[in-house]
Amino acid sequence: MKRLNVKEIDETKESLLMGSKRINFNYYPICSNPELTVGVGRHLDVSTLTILLQDDIGGLYVQGNDDSWVHVPPISGSLMINVGDALQIMSNGQYKSIEHHVAASGSKNRISVPIFVNPKPYDMICPFSEVLAGVEKALYKQVLYLDYVKHFFRKAHDGKNTIEFAKVECFSEVCEVVLLQWK
Numbered sequence: 123m124k125r126l127n128v129k130e131i132d133e134t135k136e137s138l139l140m141g142s143k144r145i146n147f148n149y150y151p152i153c154s155n156p157e158l159t160v161g162v163g164r165h166l167d168v169s170t171l172t173i174l175l176q177d178d179i180g181g182l183y184v185q186g187n188d189d190s191w192v193h194v195p196p197i198s199g200s201l202m203i204n205v206g207d208a209l210q211i212m213s214n215g216q217y218k219s220i221e222h223h224v225a226a227s228g229s230k231n232r233i234s235v236p237i238f239v240n241p242k243p244y245d246m247i248c249p250f251s252e253v254l255a256g257v258e259k260a261l262y263k264q265v266l267y268l269d270y271v272k273h274f275f276r277k278a279h280d281g282k283n284t285i286e287f288a289k290v291e292c293f294s295e296v297c298e299v300v301l302l303q304w305k
């Protein structure tokens with residue numbers, strides 16, 4: 123992961139990047155009016171990375187640059203890999219989690235089984251000291267990963283707003299985070 127500026131993934135970083143995994147089973151029943159239905163509302167994943175084996179049905183949309191939705195081409199057997207919020211935080215925004223939503227299909231039932239690769243629940247996450255080297259400020263503060271996940275599940279799917287929870291709000295907090303990193 124070049125943009126994390128780390129040469130080696132040691133045990134601590136391994137735990138932070140991939141210390142726990144979670145699997146979802148999503149079932150989208152066939153729907154005669156898919157445009158009138160919410161499959162999964164717009165959201166960001168809280169993971170480091172999300173891995174999803176694709177089928178040939180489709181329905182996953184990711185946010186494009188100009189606020190448009192781009193349909194992920196359903197290439198059966200391919201892996202879709204999404205960056206999640208935890209990696210955005212730990213990379214100080216060098217990797218961006220991507221907003222997405224899912225629409226039901228008008229012709230087929232669909233099951234999706236995303237694998238979420240996450241920090242451990244009791245890991246404190248914040249931008250890696252390596253990414254902060256030479257950088258003016260930390261964009262995100264230290265948060266307990268479990269608190270972040272709880273915050274996510276407390277809110278309805280609400281697009282980009284989940285990551286606001288970890289944003290540094292004032293300058294003194296920036297200094298604190300940077301100092302902690304250098305100790």
Ligand SMILES: O=C(O)CCC(=O)C(=O)O
Pocket residue numbers: 146148162167174181182222224234236
């Ligand atoms: O069903 C999909 O294609 C993606 C599901 C999803 O975004 C999720 O479970 O977080």
Ligand SMILES: [Fe+2]
Pocket residue numbers: 165166167222
């Ligand atoms: Fe998702």
